[in-house]
Amino acid sequence: MTEMPYCIGCGVQIQTEQKDEIGYAPPSSLDKEEIICQRCFRLKNYNELQPVSLTDDDFLRILNGLGERKGLIVKIVDIFDFNGSWLPGLHRFVGNNPILLIANKADLLPKSVKEKKLLNWMKQESRKLGLNPIDILAVSAHKGTGVAEAMDAIEQYRDGGDVYVVGCTNVGKSTFINRVIKQATGEGDVITTSHFPGTTLDMIGIPLDDERSLYDTPGIINHHQLAHHLHTEDLKAIMPKKEIKPRVFQLNPEQTLFIGGLARFDFINGKRSSFTVHAANSLNIHRTKLDNADDLYAQHLGGMLAPPSAEYKEDFPELVRHEFRIKEGKTDIVFSGLGWITVQHDDVTIAAHAPKGVEVIVRPSLI
Ligand code: GDP
Incomplete structure (x- = not known):
């Protein structure tokens, strides 16, 4: 079998079989000299992420409702799960309303990561995904860092209007809003419930002034989130609790x-060369020979290789292999919702295996 070529856009190895999987290009494109995968093609030409169905009808109705109302949309994403916590289609629903992007869980970033680089990358990535945020800020809702600045930014950009906070589950939206409530109301009893037209949902409103409120919209489950595939106990193990300590491995091919x-x-x-793993400190990293890897996984998943724990391993999606050729050193291979591995050296070929449905992306290192 001849080796499949690589996408000139993102570097992923091309495959022509599974349309919904990463790296897909139509078989006819193999005749071309320079091949681009369908995902890059669509991003480049239509500024659009491949459609992913939103299952929650209420949420769609809310999004629709937002476009008709005037107000600032505050979208919260998880720094460790930027792609997994994306709300596909948001840009189609928000109308002309400005969007402020808030990247939460900044307390987990290792010191070596330049926050500015991260925010820049997120800004670029947002644009690629069709969203053009008015600003982007990093906060830690958990520790409170950056929350006052975020509130100032909200006050500035809402321009006297209402505010709608959106985000998918687990990004820390409730934690953030609770912080805002505390700071805005001094824990007073002023939270109102307001019926959102066209939906069966009541939204929580926090008064900003006599007429305007900040509304919490329900979080939506994004089925591409790694967190979505794990049971609560296993989830605890992958969610970093403290600042991540990078772990360096010298590897041979x-x-x-x-x-x-x-x-x-x-x-x-x-x-x-060396590869630096950025993932929750509590996660075990196991090194082995490539030749042994398939067998090891088959035999030890749920045991030595956990989470998922033995109890839940049957429900865990199979790993899907994505091969990349990395031309430049200092490149991050990002496993959405889990962390990333920095490839230090140039000219290497790697394969990243992630649970089916979970995105793997490549970006310049943030260090
Ligand atoms: P929601 O589903 O978006 O409302 O998310 P929650 O507010 O319930 O938070 C989800 C999880 O993320 C919880 O375990 C929180 O403790 C955790 N979390 C929220 N904000 C932060 C943060 O700023 N830093 C860290 N390290 N964890 C956070």
Whole structure:
């Protein structure tokens, strides 16, 4: 079998079989000299992420409702799950309303990461996904860092209007709003419930002034979130609780790293070099030979390779392999919702295995 080519856009290895999976390009494109995967093609030409169905009808109605109302949309994303916590289609529903992006869980970033670089990357990525935020801020709702600044920004950008906070589950939307409530109302009893037209939902409103409120919209489950595939106990293990400590591994080609049983990273080709894992400190990283990796996973998933724990491993999606050729050193391979591995050296070929449906993306390193 001849080796499949790589996308000139994102570097993923092309496949022509599964339309909904990463790296897909129509078989006819294989005749071309330069091949671009369908995802990059659509981003480039239509500024649009491949449609992912939103299952929650109420949420769609709310989004529709937002476009008809005037107000500032505050979209909260998880710094560790930028792509998994994206709300596909939001840009089509918000009308002309400005969007303020708030990246939460900044307390988990290792010191080596430049927050500015991260915010820049998020801004670029948002644009690629069709959203043009008016501003982007990093906060820690948990610790309260940046929340006062975020409130000032909200006050400035809402321009006297209402505010709608949107986000998918687990990004920390409730934690953030609770902080805002405390700061805005001094824990007074002023929260109102307001019926959102066209839906069966009551939204919580926090008065901003005599006429305007900040509304919490229900979080939506994004089925691409890694968190969505895990049971609560396993979820605790992958959610970093403290600042992440980068872990460095010197690898030879044909070595593999397992991040618990959640993901796998193969160093296929290139000079011996270092790879830095950024994931929850409590997750075990297991190194093995590439040759052994399939067997090891089959035998030890739920045991040595956990989470998922033995109890839940049957429900865990299979790992899907995405191969990348990395031309430049200092590149991050991001496993949405889990963390990322920084490839330090240039000219290497790697394969990232992530649970089916969970995105793997490549970005310049944030260090
Ligand atoms: P929601 O589903 O978006 O409303 O999310 P929650 O507010 O319930 O938070 C989801 C999880 O993320 C909880 O375990 C929170 O403790 C955690 N969390 C929320 N904000 C932060 C934060 O700023 N830093 C950290 N480390 N964890 C956070």
